[in-house]
Amino acid sequence: MVPTAGIFGIHSHTASLAVVLVLAVLAVIWLALVYYTWADARRRIADGVLVACATLAALFPFIGTLVYTIVRPPEYLEDVHERELEIEAAQARVDQLGMRACPHCSNAVEREFLRCPHCLQKLKDACVNCRKPLDGDWRICPYCETERELEPAAASSYRRQRARRDPQETMVFPPPSDLI
Numbered sequence: 001m002v003p004t005a006g007i008f009g010i011h012s013h014t015a016s017l018a019v020v021l022v023l024a025v026l027a028v029i030w031l032a033l034v035y036y037t038w039a040d041a042r043r044r045i046a047d048g049v050l051v052a053c054a055t056l057a058a059l060f061p062f063i064g065t066l067v068y069t070i071v072r073p074p075e076y077l078e079d080v081h082e083r084e085l086e087i088e089a090a091q092a093r094v095d096q097l098g099m100r101a102c103p104h105c106s107n108a109v110e111r112e113f114l115r116c117p118h119c120l121q122k123l124k125d126a127c128v129n130c131r132k133p134l135d136g137d138w139r140i141c142p143y144c145e146t147e148r149e150l151e152p153a154a155a156s157s158y159r160r161q162r163a164r165r166d167p168q169e170t171m172v173f174p175p176p177s178d179l180i
């Protein structure tokens with residue numbers, strides 16, 4: 001009896017049918033993986049060229065998709081976008097609350113704070129008359145028009161500045177507030 005040639009040298013009709021079925025299933029899984037890689041890459045990668053590269057890599061049966069799942073970006077684009085929106089919203093909330101970062105310790109402090117509650121550093125001087133917080137370089141209180149130099153803290157810092165600039169001048173001609 002002359003043996004008929006079968007797939008991979010298998011001669012039994014049932015066995016070769018089984019091999020064909022297995023190969024067909026593997027081919028279907030492979031095509032599904034190529035599609036999965038393409039669909040997944042589109043959700044994770046913004047660059048169309050990279051999506052095409054990932055899909056081409058997946059054409060290499062099974063290994064391509066495996067490598068893709070190892071090196072793919074960990075997040076979906078929509079999650080990245082959502083997180084960016086959340087950060088923007090949080091920033092807007094912080095701005096709306098009138099918060100800023102303490103220049104000494106970077107903790108969030110309100111714009112009106114006179115002293116940082118975290119590191120206790122002085123942030124602003126209070127107006128001697130109305131107690132409103134004043135920015136460092138304001139020469140008068142914009143709320144009640146009290147002159148800034150009359151304030152003891154500001155005057156002493158003014159004295160310190162002058163002393164630093166010219167120690168002798170301060171001694172000879174002290175500013176009027178020094179006489180108080």
Ligand SMILES: [Zn+2]
Pocket residue numbers: 102103104105106107116117118119120121
């Ligand atoms: Zn602080």
Ligand SMILES: [Zn+2]
Pocket residue numbers: 127128129130131132141142143144145146
């Ligand atoms: Zn004032």
